[in-house]
Amino acid sequence: MSATAAGRDIPGIYHKAGSLRSERRWAMWTAYVSLIIAAIIFLAPPFYMLVTSFKTNAEIADYSLNPWLIRSPTFEHYAAILSNPIFIRFFINSCIVTACVVVLTMVISVLAAFALARMRFWGSQVLATGVFLTYLVPDTLLFIPLYQIVGGLGLLNSVWGLVLVYPTLTVPFCTWIMIGYFASIPKELDEAALIDGANWMQMLLKIFVPVAMPGIIAATIFAFTVSWAAFVYPTAFVTTAEQMPLTIGVVSQLVRGDTFAWGQIMAGALMAALPPVIIYAFLMDYYIAGLTAGATKG
């Protein structure tokens, strides 16, 4: 084949492989199909919960009916839950624990991350890695020794015991997020603040905290989600209904022996899931910006 002929063939080969436009269309299709499958997998359980929560007990028990459809919608399960004072108690307990844990976590994480990211001291790098490694220890391993500690402090069966142990889950990861965020802030900014006359605490409060607000919001959302949804620790440390948070309260109070009040469980679980959903919906942009900041700015 002559060189000229070969030269003419080359565009033909590329044409067979597809133009940029058709490749892009193919990529879009693949992306959409994958995302739709993923969305179905992840949204099916909450949708099932929603459907079930509006069914009567008779309808739930009738296996001959399509489980995804509602024949005679009812709010009886929601009414039963909301009129049950113990459920309100669970909600208040969850709020107390979560609020305390979020505040505690953010104070510790921001201070720790600032020190680890900015104050050059011997061993700070090792400590920073160590903080993250502690996050890798699962709570299913930790709850046994923690039970001893919480018991020793007389905090079993108390929301304050949970306030004490939840930060073991939230502080390491939040500190890690904040280290990444603080590290992405140019060093000259704190040097400028130092020269302007700021001390370390002023530098943190007046420069780092406002500049790192997306990171702080991301860490706050994480701490909120973890402590709101924690299940293993409250299961292990709380057995009296009065001190239970929502996650275990719903399960423990609505399952009697082998009798499951499915309608109320679903209604209760959905209402319990509402606060994180609301928070994510409003702060999603900050959350993403916070998580990716360290990665993109180096």
Added chain:
Amino acid sequence: MAQVSLRKIVKAYEGDVQAVKGINLEIDDHEFVVLVGPSGCGKSTTLRMIAGLEEITDGEIAIGGAVVNDIPPRDRDIAMVFQNYALYPHMSVYDNMAFGLTLRKFPKAEIDKRVKEAARILDITPLLERKPKALSGGQRQRVAMGRAIVRDPKVFLFDEPLSNLDAKLRVQMRTEIKKVHQTVRTTTVYVTHDQVEAMTLADRVVVMNQGIIEQVGPPQELYHHPATKFVAGFIGSPAMNFMPARLEEASGALNVTLANGTSLPVPDSRSARYRPHVGKALLFGIRPEHLTDEKTMDKDNLAPLSLTPEVIEPMGMETLAHFRQDGAEITARLDPATPAEVGVPLRLLAHMDQMHLIDPTNDKVL
């Protein structure tokens, strides 16, 4: 306003790497001193030690007569302008400039007066309410300077403040900085790797290389009387030409003989200085602007030299011709009307009044 004294300043890092090797420097009140040198010469480290951002390994730094070695940056009464501006992104221009004064608990009226005065000097009054991200590079640099001016410190420190700007803006801001210094007269230490910036801004230029000071002096002195080969090569653009040569004496007159046998007469005014070095192998140094064509015949002590250009660069107001002679790269500045052609030998004239001889054993200019 204050003097700044550096006495035997050493900065060593782990592994015994010395970034600054015992330098001495006295900076007068109101003086504008530029530290210039290639990357890694220790100029920024020196500036950061004056600022208090780097610890001093050995030696003493005094500002306004007081030793500041153990004084934190905030108490040194200095202001610094950074290469990347280092503006607080969440604050308005006004707040950025007022921040230092607010921390020092100045009365609000005084802060307002100072910020507005600095904004007027820097022509940024309409920008006071904006956030840094809404400003251009040049405007950001003005704000950074404003932040320094409002503090009315003893010393201004500039760390390569123009490096992030494009070429045109850099020239413009250079003039601005000079104007500001003429207005506020604060003692200034300015770090740059750009020798043009150094020459145009400085009252005195400090040329640094490998952690030591090679030479300190006014720009013209460094240009005309470099002390070392490094300074001779670093100051001036294009750089000075260096050619291997030998100093010879013939019937009482001194000549520089190049490796190709070309003999260039040494002016009588230099004879006494150079005579002790007769017979030595030396480096003949001459700047491109002193190696020109015949259109500048009106000067005395011109020595003819024939070279064949390898590259011709017409610049408009001048033409640069590049040659290779005995392994040395040589550049000449020609009149743009000179018909120079690649490969065609060109008759050049060396202005021997502007020549330099360098001892290659110690790189000192004789």
